[in-house]
Amino acid sequence: MNFSTLIATKASRVVYAAKGRAIAEFGLRRAQGDGHLEATRATYIGGCASTSNVMAGKKLGIPVSGTMAHSFVTSFDHEIDSYRAYADAFPNRCFLLIDTYNSIEGAKKAVIVGKELEKKGERLLGVRLDSGDLALLSKEVRIILDGAGLDYVKIVASGDLNEWKIEELMKKGARIDMFGVGTELITGRPTPALDGIYKLSDVMERGRHVPKMKLSEETVKATLPGKKRVWRFSGDGMFKKDIISLEDEHIDNANPLLELVVKNGKIACKRPSLDKIRQMAADNFSNLPDKYKTLDDAPVYPVEFSPGLVALREKIVERIRKEEIQA
Amino acid sequence: MNFSTLIATKASRVVYAAKGRAIAEFGLRRAQGDGHLEATRATYIGGCASTSNVMAGKKLGIPVSGTMAHSFVTSFDHEIDSYRAYADAFPNRCFLLIDTYNSIEGAKKAVIVGKELEKKGERLLGVRLDSGDLALLSKEVRIILDGAGLDYVKIVASGDLNEWKIEELMKKGARIDMFGVGTELITGRPTPALDGIYKLSDVMERGRHVPKMKLSEETVKATLPGKKRVWRFSGDGMFKKDIISLEDEHIDNANPLLELVVKNGKIACKRPSLDKIRQMAADNFSNLPDKYKTLDDAPVYPVEFSPGLVALREKIVERIRKEEIQA
Structure with missing residues (x-):
């Protein structure tokens, strides 16, 4: 009960800071061992929209979401090859990770693949920023996407985010539609324990x-x-x-x-x-x-x-x- | 691997700060859900002497130790009744918790029960402090025990301890023979995540x-x-x-x-x-x-x-x- 209350509270803070933008929970790799299922359940109770924890999706029915990994991008000879392979595999739920080499150049390649998807009657759902000045990059990427007629493509941001960083990004007018939050959410960092106790009364x-x-x-x-x-x-x-x-x-x-x-x-x-x-x-x-x-x-x-x-x-x-x- | 490395490192810091005094891991109730077994295993690798996590004792063979709870003491009409009941049940491995009402008075009652154990050919193993100024109380309790000829009785201290507090207690010359460490050890507070990653190379x-x-x-x-x-x-x-x-x-x-x-x-x-x-x-x-x-x-x-x-x-x-x- 201590742990679930702690993490649901943390999730509630993160969700509140995002002022209506969806929070996807990305924390499985930093969960404290087998506590991941209880943690993911608590983040959902606290208001997160989805999780990258597939077992939580299977066992608890929590909506699952995720994007490609850097290792997927680097496994190809060229970044755009990885985007095309991903778009082929997931034509109607394609999010492209654009920061593996350079986020602006990644966004330009995402535009190319987004246009290719349009020709097939599909739509690129979003791009993900995972490093750098997220407020600034999100504005620049928004301009690139809008300039190419891809104003429907969402921008997802991740990378050691927490409620304070999200509040700061919102204040700076970041053009972010959805946040992926992992480590801090799943462990409650910097407060990983709720000191509830039971005593005889x-x-x-x-x-x-x-x-x-x-x-x-x-x-x-x-x-x-x-x-x-x-x-x-x-x-x-x-x-x-x-x-x-x-x-x-x-x-x-x-x-x-x-x-x-x-x-x-x-x-x-x-x-x-x-x-x-x-x-x-x-x-x-x-x-x-x-x-x-x-x-x-x-x-x-x-x-x-x-x-x-x-x-x-x-x-x-x-x-x-x-x-x-x-x- | 992230989590085990984190907790083993934390345990190593706590053990080092205690300069040879044994560390008993008491953290089960604050573990992040089902991660407790992995956490306890890591604290043992990091040098802890024992755990209060009985399942870790059963499944991993880690030495188990623990003392009575406050609820055990308060369930009796009088504190000394609880001590006598505990000494009857565990005559040769009896640790008495002395801070439920007042640590000095608890120590005096522990002396009475310690003397009763001596008459039965047994020895009181220790007393536990769980609140207050542990450096000062441990010195006063040591004097009470030694004055009654119970110089063999160990003093255990617990209560939101971590490596910094233990280092401070050692500097103050606390007469503590063994530390029980829970929350901070089992969650890595204030650093509950090690940011290890895998990337394609x-x-x-x-x-x-x-x-x-x-x-x-x-x-x-x-x-x-x-x-x-x-x-x-x-x-x-x-x-x-x-x-x-x-x-x-x-x-x-x-x-x-x-x-x-x-x-x-x-x-x-x-x-x-x-x-x-x-x-x-x-x-x-x-x-x-x-x-x-x-x-x-x-x-x-x-x-x-x-x-x-x-x-x-x-x-x-x-x-x-x-x-x-x-x-």
């Missing part, structure tokens, strides 16, 4: 609930005792704040968020489809006020504790101090 | 080798053409520098490093055991001069290109410029 002893908590040497590591509920306040359709309460408290004018998913060690709910999970993530994100949607230094969404929870925590801290520390 | 065409290279828009992304060998210079048993040459060049006074591992798509070598790989990593590391062994700002180990490789690269760049760019 309650045990049944002789038929009654006994709240439990850990104090530790650091306030941040102290836990909240007792069985709980989580409540969300909304206004004008937007989320305002959450309150964590004890199970027997009722918070007025708020919606309870928790649903039973496991009971006595068994799954106790209907498992939603991947697309339903993805839609729920998108809906929730759209209900989050814009002030929380900045890549850096966003304010913290308010989560408060109910009076009952605060009182219980104080009572238990008091008991622990007396029985475990000052005894 | 040579193809057979009509029975002869044709060297290939990628130029791209960035010098750092340009590749080296042709089939190659790697040579290492040593002196007084220490590594001095490496040279990458073409396959048909011979470099005097250096040892060739490459071995054939795959031929025609099949594994063509005897696969070494995990312990042999681990020993080889340790031997190689010990042959690396100390100046490269600092956690930050270490000089770059010199890797040079042979005259033949430089000449071939220039020739191919020239050809690409002429045929692909200026054409």
Whole structure:
């Protein structure tokens, strides 16, 4: 749950930075071992449009997309030979990688092959930039394509991209229609771990609930005792704040968020489809006020504790101090 | 290979920082999905002594170690009850977690249980600190243990540790005998990806080798053409520098490093055991001069290109410029 939440959050940031342009997940080769399937699933939940991870396509039904590799281009005597071979193999879904030798010259050769495809009644779908000044190159390549009447050809950009670089490219007016994002997306770089933990909060002893908590040497590591509920306040359709309460408290004018998913060690709910999970993530994100949607230094969404929870925590801290520390 | 190399390198840094104290890998809960087995294997190759990943113990034969969880302590009415229950269950391999409520008070209770174990002819193996000022607490706990005649009891420390924090603890004279390292070790935080790539360097065409290279828009992304060998210079048993040459060049006074591992798509070598790989990593590391062994700002180990490789690269760049760019 830690890892999926981390990567879905990362994907959501990348998708948001791209302001509507599609994000293709290209990260398989940098996945942390066999975690790739879980990672790709999370990027799709976070809003990515497709993946280059073919196994994720097969096993999870996530749309698959990809373009040619540099090794495909270099395996031919000439770059344009590789473009023609690719266009022959994929006439109706042809994306050409144009930076193997020089992106501008690659774009000119892509125009030649695009025109050849037109004569066959097909259309070149796009070209991909993978290095260099992507903002500048995308504008120059756009001019080359448009000048040849290929204004329908999309420009894809990739190459160590992340949410900050995409935001910067958008600010510079880059003419990029779609981003391929790999390493950063699939590992969460520079934050590859979400420090979620499980701690005991309650045990049944002789038929009654006994709240439990850990104090530790650091306030941040102290836990909240007792069985709980989580409540969300909304206004004008937007989320305002959450309150964590004890199970027997009722918070007025708020919606309870928790649903039973496991009971006595068994799954106790209907498992939603991947697309339903993805839609729920998108809906929730759209209900989050814009002030929380900045890549850096966003304010913290308010989560408060109910009076009952605060009182219980104080009572238990008091008991622990007396029985475990000052005894 | 990227991921295993990354994590083994991280482990090697952590092990080196601990100056001979054992590192136990505790990272399973933060592993990136199903990549945990590959990650744990790499931490063992990098020099970790044991893992809390029981499946890695079962499948790979890596020594397993672990201590009690906070939830075990809090599940009892009193901390000392949990210690006694644990000592009953594991009388000859008992490590007690002492920071659930207060580490100093936990240490005093551990002394009581340690003395009870002595009466049964057993010995408490250790106590674990997991929060707070580990340098200070370890010194205070050492005094408590030694004062009670339990100088044989080890102190284990954990809690978001990494190579920098361990180096700092060692400098402060912390009385820690063993470190448990989890999140940072298993994900490589803050560097969760090693950007290794494969690119085409040579193809057979009509029975002869044709060297290939990628130029791209960035010098750092340009590749080296042709089939190659790697040579290492040593002196007084220490590594001095490496040279990458073409396959048909011979470099005097250096040892060739490459071995054939795959031929025609099949594994063509005897696969070494995990312990042999681990020993080889340790031997190689010990042959690396100390100046490269600092956690930050270490000089770059010199890797040079042979005259033949430089000449071939220039020739191919020239050809690409002429045929692909200026054409």
